[in-house]
């Protein structure tokens with residue numbers, strides 16, 4: 388909800404709702420960046436934002452994910468009031484935050500809450516590709532930490548969808564500290580015997596991969612997602628050659644033993660529910 | 673001195689590197705090698721030593737001094753096996769109730785193909801998760817460059833100290849300038865904005881202490897020997913529960 392919009396006329400394209408909204412309204416075709424197929428938007432949306440020709444998974448907002456994963460009307464948001472501040476006085480950060488809010492229609496780069504998935508109750512977090520590509524700042528770290536603390540208190544499993552370009556450099560070292568902070572909360576949740584499932588989506592890189600993305604008891608990924616520590620460009624600059632096709636893709640990580648399974652969007656709800664059932668307290672006796 | 677001057681000082685040739693701290697401050701150092709999974713990473717040196725007669729596990733990032741040595745040590749940028757070796761030694765310290773002292777000095781975890789193939793991110797994530805819960809006292813000292821997650825992977829500790837002219841940052845000023853402003857020449861502005869100096873760290877509560885640097889570096893080692901020995905004694909008096917809760921709270925506050 389963009390409350391501001393109620394009181395004044397839009398100042399720019401973003402405030403009018405952004406490019407994506409335009410497409411929805413006019414019904415323009417979308418081109419698949421993977422195979423080049425022209426997809427009528429209605430078809431793409433019906434197919435959970437997956438290309439009907441090649442199976443390419445388009446990036447998805449938290450609310451779109453909640454819509455296909457959570458049982459109807461079961462999602463209850465937590466910590467939605469938290470907003471980032473420009474603590475270090477970093478030039479341009481305030482403007483970046485404003486733009487990110489308009490582009491994502493969210494207050495911050497992660498949405499947390501509880502919901503039922505096929506009647507299995509869990510705590511959930513969804514990072515937002517439209518909010519500075521899910522960059523991890525203090526509030527993202529805080530919301531995820533609080534979610535794990537909440538889940539520990541209520542003995543709930545956590546399902547977390549990651550997407551991140553890395554740390555939020557506008558928050559400097561405080562952004563780095565989020566890796567340690569979240570790791571601590573995850574650890575307490577885990578030590579108490581609670582289940583944590585991560586679902587890695589495109590792209591999951593940098594500090595998020597090097598902390599809570601890789602800490603899941605089970606690590607799932609969407610097909611074709613880029614997952615890594617360093618960005619491809621940085622690696623190419625370091626080694627001074629081009630990376631082979633498919634390097635750092637989900638399939639590559641599966642082959643190298645760093646993720647458990649790749650699950651296409653259409654099967655995620657069912658698979659997640661199954662995993663939650665298998666980890667239910669008292670189900671193994 | 674500008675923030676970027678500090679960055680250059682932290683990187684400067686002739687600055688003391690990790691191994692010299694180990695060799696000067698501690699006694700009876702025995703280096704232990706390998707992660708038992710893949711290999712031995714020369715960018716991280718670790719082993720056993722004594723501090724005023726008491727056994728400690730010491731771990732240091734080592735950039736190397738001479739050109740050949742720098743190449744062999746990958747300029748102090750660890751691969752996953754380096755982080756896994758460090759973790760192995762820390763778990764060993766936990767088993768034998770020895771405290772751990774880490775010296776951090778790296779531009780960052782290595783960004784190579786092999787590092788990715790062997791799970792650089794997973795290795796760092798595991799260190800963070802294990803260090804926050806390591807059942808023995810840990811002190812980390814940032815002695816030069818504290819390059820992002822690659823540095824943090826040895827700095828989730830009960831006490832984090834930093835040398836007066838060392839830096840600690842989420843990204844290098846070069847990386848920040850080129851990503852954010854698409855202008856590599858803006859490194860000075862980037863260094864300023866990132867708040868990465870030792871003094872910034874103290875102001876932001878990221879470190880407990882800034883260690884003054886002296887012309888006669890022997891005095892720095894001496895001071896560190898005194899401080900480490902005293903602080904390990906203090907930490908050793910805490911119950912395990914108190915120690916771990918305080919470490920959790922230390923990072924929870926950010």
Ligand SMILES: [Zn+2]
Nearest residue numbers: 419422438441
């Ligand atoms: Zn396609």
